[in-house]
Amino acid sequence: MLEILSLKRTVNFLRHALPISIMSAILVFGSLVSLATKGINWGLDFTGGTVVEMEFTQPVDLNVLRSKLSAPELDGAVVQNFGSSRDILVRLSVKEGVSSDVQVKSVMAAAQQVDAGVQQKRVEFVGPQVGKELAEQGGLAVLVALICIMIYVSFRFEWRLAFGSVAALAHDVIVTLGVFSLFQLEFDLTVLAGVLTVVGYSLNDTIVVFDRIRENFLKMRKSEPEEVVNVSITQTMSRTIITTGTTLVTVVALFLKGGTMIHGFATALLLGIFVGTYSSIYVASYLAIKLGICREHMMPVEVEKEGADQPSMMP
Secondary structure (H helix, E strand, C coil): CCCCCCCCCCCCHHHHHHHHHHHHHHHHEEEEEEEHCCCCCHHHHHHHHEEEEECCCCCCHHHHHHHCCCCCCCCCCEEECCEEEEEEEEECCCCCCCCCHHHHHHHHHHHHHHCCEEEEEEEEEHHHHHHHHHHHHHHHHHHHHHHHHHHHHHHHHHHHHHHEEEEEEEHHHHHHHHHHHHHHEEEHHHHHHHHHHHHHHHHHHHHHHHHHHHHHHHHHHHHHHHHHHHHHHHHHHHHHHHHHHHHHHHHHHHHCCHHHHHHHHHHHHHHHHHHHHHHHHHHHHHHHCCCCCCHHHCCCCCCCCCCCCCCCCCC
């Protein structure tokens, strides 16, 4: 097995579990307060609106183009590059009493003031009702994922570990959403995909730790649960560093060079990787210990065979 960090001594990770758990509780509480008071800055995928993609003959200064989009029906327009500096994407929110066609014509008229050779490449319209349904289905997808994960881990391991893993996943999702709410970052379908990816990433890391905890509970028969967990985390630390490091390289590259369209996706992944890595230790494992996990819970259930307790009829 490839190891970049070989620890000969067991690291007492749980020594700092209490203060970090308190910090996590504060983060979750603050995130819930922000979500309740400020809400989420839903993107056009959820609120509805019009997207206009244009191709200019030369690179365009976005600030100049924004200044031209001054018509009342274009109020709040979001202007961003789409791939290259000549490809521009304009996002328009729904305006009461104003049709999407009128907004598109106004956008093209303003763009022609900047570049007479501009071409309209794509127009997409998402109705408010469709956006509302997407928001509801997206939230339902996260909830169903958490329920299915809890059922799977309960069968695979034990209900105390299952509760810890779901608590860690809920922690990761709530904190990520809280950051988007606090800074009012746009939340669209790509960010939702990032949140679901965070759920899978965090679960993968938690399952690896739990699998080693189960093995060590059966091997270290006289050890306390805290010692078993510390040994298990120490043994899997090399794998965690390799996985987290290689993922971060890709995500940071997407964050810096991926463009505006996937900036939210990369932001969600960066947040999720950070909170997901430490929650596997200081939320999932620590909560399982507080729920009283011990060696007896890891023992396989012995099933008595029918008639095993009856005396033999053989002479």
